[in-house]
Amino acid sequence: MPSAVETRADEVPYTLDEPAPKVLGFWDQSAFWANLGVSLFAFSGAYTVLAPDAAGRPTLPILAGIVAMAVGTALGGLMLGLAAAPGAKTGQPAMVLLRGLFGARLSYVPTVLNIAQLVGWGTFELIVIADAARALWDDVPRWVFVVAAGVLTTALTIRPLGSVRLLRRYVTAAVLIALVYFYVQFLREPLPDLNHGSWSGFWTGADAALAVSISWVPVAADYTRHSRTPRAAFGAAAVGYSVTQIFAYVLGLLALALVAGDSTKVFDPFLHVSLGVAFFAVFVLREADQSFANVYSTAVSIQNLVPRADRRVLSVALGTGITVLALVFDIGDYQSFLSLIGSVFVPLLGVLAADFFLGAGRRGWDTGRAAPARWSMIVAWAAGFAVYQLVYPGGVGWWARGWTHVQSWLHFTPQTWMSASLLSFAVAGAAALLAGRTRR
Numbered sequence: 001m002p003s004a005v006e007t008r009a010d011e012v013p014y015t016l017d018e019p020a021p022k023v024l025g026f027w028d029q030s031a032f033w034a035n036l037g038v039s040l041f042a043f044s045g046a047y048t049v050l051a052p053d054a055a056g057r058p059t060l061p062i063l064a065g066i067v068a069m070a071v072g073t074a075l076g077g078l079m080l081g082l083a084a085a086p087g088a089k090t091g092q093p094a095m096v097l098l099r100g101l102f103g104a105r106l107s108y109v110p111t112v113l114n115i116a117q118l119v120g121w122g123t124f125e126l127i128v129i130a131d132a133a134r135a136l137w138d139d140v141p142r143w144v145f146v147v148a149a150g151v152l153t154t155a156l157t158i159r160p161l162g163s164v165r166l167l168r169r170y171v172t173a174a175v176l177i178a179l180v181y182f183y184v185q186f187l188r189e190p191l192p193d194l195n196h197g198s199w200s201g202f203w204t205g206a207d208a209a210l211a212v213s214i215s216w217v218p219v220a221a222d223y224t225r226h227s228r229t230p231r232a233a234f235g236a237a238a239v240g241y242s243v244t245q246i247f248a249y250v251l252g253l254l255a256l257a258l259v260a261g262d263s264t265k266v267f268d269p270f271l272h273v274s275l276g277v278a279f280f281a282v283f284v285l286r287e288a289d290q291s292f293a294n295v296y297s298t299a300v301s302i303q304n305l306v307p308r309a310d311r312r313v314l315s316v317a318l319g320t321g322i323t324v325l326a327l328v329f330d331i332g333d334y335q336s337f338l339s340l341i342g343s344v345f346v347p348l349l350g351v352l353a354a355d356f357f358l359g360a361g362r363r364g365w366d367t368g369r370a371a372p373a374r375w376s377m378i379v380a381w382a383a384g385f386a387v388y389q390l391v392y393p394g395g396v397g398w399w400a401r402g403w404t405h406v407q408s409w410l411h412f413t414p415q416t417w418m419s420a421s422l423l424s425f426a427v428a429g430a431a432a433l434l435a436g437r438t439r440r
């Protein structure tokens with residue numbers, strides 16, 4: 001039965017005990033990342049790059065938001081590329097790679113945090129799919145869409161590499177056509193003044209966009225470990241993802257301008273143009289690739305804790321779990337979710353990239369189950385987290401007040417030119433290099 005053997009080698013093995021097949025070329029990966037760059041969150045969450053105040057009102061003019069988002073996305077894309085390359089080089093999934101950085105046991109800390117963010121994203125994705133589908137067909141109850149999206153998501157996770165190829169073959173082109181169609185339509189509408197107001201919240205907006213890109217960092221290697229070369233992995237993730245994310249957010253921001261900044265109405269302009277319903281349905285259906293990527297990566301992350309677990313069993317359980325969560329919950333504080341993600345995963349990447357490319361990783365990381373603990377790397381990560389919070393403590397009252405106390409104790413005042421992400425990345429990376437030096 002040669003065909004059965006071929007199919008096995010073409011798909012991801014069920015457990016971490018077997019090696020990953022290297023079967024994804026540059027265009028497979030580019031199509032995959034380009035799809036992930038387009039999300040309904042680029043529309044429903046477009047307001048976050050306008051640096052909203054505590055009451056949720058945008059503080060940046062639309063034009064400033066567009067520039068901030070493009071800068072944040074481009075920087076986030078480069079960071080994503082840095083996270084993608086080690087996966088291709090080592091053939092290891094993202095959380096297993098972290099055994100090399102922190103040691104086997106300590107890698108459980110970021111693994112648990114990543115599982116939490118991915119369950120959060122997976123749930124959010126099903127909710128946003130159901131909300132958008134309800135905007136299209138409001139006579140169908142919400143739970144029907146949640147369950148349908150959950151089933152489709154889970155089905156895609158069973159043959160993950162097959163799903164990536166499916167995206168390349170059919171979905172990417174449809175998504176690009178829909179994007180172009182809405183651009184043409186929106187730019188024909190009378191748009192309000194896009195540059196009225198202050199640009200002082202620029203880095204808050206840029207950091208919000210960067211956080212969305214960076215949230216794929218602890219996921220990237222789960223896919224790029226199937227890449228034929230590290231260069232292809234870097235290029236596809238950095239470029240493919242950023243280009244489409246910028247296109248999608250600009251569309252979201254134009255839609256927001258057309259509804260006078262009211263983000264609860266941001267889907268309306270899409271549905272009001274002719275053929276809008278059909279093209280918007282493309283976006284709704286393809287959103288399942290995001291929830292697929294979240295659920296599959298949650299399963300692979302759990303395998304870092306339990307390497308013998310069958311990823312299909314984990315995926316079905318997780319797909320069911322997020323479906324239940326999406327039936328029960330609504331999207332809460334999306335803005336705070338993003339800043340928490342940024343503050344955890346930006347410095348994590350700073351430490352990882354510094355150590356992998358310039359530190360101990362150059363001699364090869366030990367990613368085995370007995371890799372020794374490296375506490376100094378945890379300290380470097382924590383330093384980067386603290387820097388992020390000092391520059392941008394976010395909007396959750398008690399937490400922000402706590403960091404404001406630390407600010408005044410350190411005589412530190414955040415300036416508008418400071419990007420929480422860039423400073424946190426730099427400090428975490430420098431601390432990791434320093435720690436690596438002193439230990440030698």
Ligand SMILES: Nc1ccnc(=O)[nH]1
Nearest residue numbers: 121125215216290294
């Ligand atoms: N990691 C993620 C980033 C953005 N959207 C998602 O669904 N997941």
